[in-house]
Amino acid sequence: MSKQMIMKLHRKKQTFAIVVALIVGLIACQSTPENSTKLPGSSQSTEVALPGKGVKVRPGSGTSVAGQFVSEIIRIGLEKLGYEVEELKLLNITALFLALGNDEIDVAPTLEKLHTNFFEKAGGEKKLEVVGMFSSSDIIQGYSIDKKTADQYKVTNLVQLKDAKIAKLFDSDGDGKANLTGCNPGLACELIIDHHLKVYGLENTVKQDKGEMEVLKADIIARYQQGKPILYSNWNLDWLTSVLQTGADVVWLEVPFTSLPGEKGKEMTQKDTTVSGKNLGFAVDRARLVASRQFLSANPSAKRWFELVRVPFEDIITQEKLAREGQNRSKDIRRNAEEWVKNHQALVDGWLEEAQTAGKAAK
Template sequence: MFRIKSSLIALSSAAILSASPSLGAMAKDRPGEGVSINMAQATWDTGWFYAEVYRQLLDELGYDVPQITTLDAPLFYQAVAQGDMDLWVDGSFPLHDSYRQAFEQDAEIVGAVVEAGTIEGYLVNIAAIEQFDIRTLADFKRDEVKAAFDRNGDGRADLVACPAGWGCELMIEHHLDAYELREHINPIKAGYPASMADAIAAYEAGENILFYTWTPNWTLSELVPGEDVMWIEVPEVDLPDMSLAPTATLEGVVGCVNDPCTVGFPGGDIVPVANSAFLEANPAVRALLETASVPLADISAQNAAMNNGDDDIATHATEWIEDNRDRVDGWLNAARAAAE
């Protein structure tokens, strides 16, 4: 018995693999075996579903993602540049362009979760649109409009905006200055889900609401453009980077007061951002990020379900992967091929 063990130990690793094809196949199918990934997700929960989809795809490739760390955008871009984080799939560009200088030397955009499909802007309940003939943000300079949206008694219309540090917060602040609205609009910068829940409750109680949102977002399942609310326009396009101005007017926006609709925010992409050295060491991850995507409609549907209490994100992601197995296997096979 001892001699049998000794002879087995003497076999080369190559001979063992040759005698056991399944081991070689396993290594090929799971090129990430033994590698841990520090993955982040954004603080906005509308992105948690597709982050989990990507996490599970990485798991199928053998990578270990022990947890997904939730970070604000400024912290993530600093961390990915430093190598403390490997990647996230929550880049929103051009909205996050102000962070490029912080990460582009050591990290990069790779692939797209959603390409050229996101909309951002301001919405108002339809009853107020009709009563006050609201068309643009400039209408909130009118005393009767401000009074109708002033819920805290400070003489300004309340706007559900974005928490401090978010890319959209910087854009909204730019708009308040560009359109001279500081004395007329009060931006609420508390946690976005809680602020929107409060706004929805106010709407259901018959009050007027003004809020910022983006797609995909569960808010547009609760407050449907064209049925409950409408997108309003900005007086004119004014962006920190005016080279993006053509993308801030969009055609065919459902539930807008005008078509084309001057939403005032550049249309954008949701993209992965990853540390360049990490990608160099893990070509399978690069290939996966370059090929995978999740339709905007599917993200919106999951967000609506989550908002209605079905918050089992891991199961949602698993079910989506199985429902799209043919496409998913194509992405995974491309990633495996890149690792060979």
């Protein structure tokens, strides 16, 4: 073989080696595949399969800002676990539980006691499971009036509105009955208020004003600022509590005895509805998630994620204030949820890591 041919073969071998090296380098530099990720909160390069890959999740929520905000945080975590998460479906509480029971959505934020009758009608524990507690503080609901009127007329109990003279103080439409600002039609609180007016013998002197709650709350504030008496139902997980503060601006009214609608309501006692020695008429509640048992059984990582998420009351109320100021579109709430996750990244990463571990342990 000539010297010239040997040099040509040598050059070909060098070229081949360079090409192989380039290919290997490109493979090494590729980003993490879709079906794997680094453990959140870890600097280790160990890659683990995302537990939700190929699984669709259909989340739902009531129309309240609080429910939407928490649901978006839940969605973000599910996405990071690899699930294909559909857009949030917003429904009134009746339709929400109907969708859960009919396997049209997989998970939604609810209240454990306030929504118990809806839970039972949707199939109860055979189909659904209450899981997690997305906010740790007790949820308190009841009837409030302005402190000025309460002090002047010594009104401490809702049943005092049987007195037509007292009831007329809160008459805003001139029909002689007290206007009690209530809830959207179809919500659990609307049904409870109507039940209370009946069992406490108040139907002749008090009526519930029903409608869009944000509009109703705006009317409450306007009347208060005008120095007029106000009477309304409210809960502590609401931006209104930062405008009309309990003890300074308004006071809770007691009820004469505990009575709640439905079969589950009959099981409630005065102990269940009493806060700081006052019987407020509504069960002291907890913010929980309700999910399909079938979905939870098949997705241990998602279940563990649902169990771990906690959003402080203050952060939920802040989101409600932002919504009141104009950040009330779905994209606004989503953006604010992303910001919340970013501000609590180490905590969220810990939850995600534990959720991934739960998925691996179940295999």
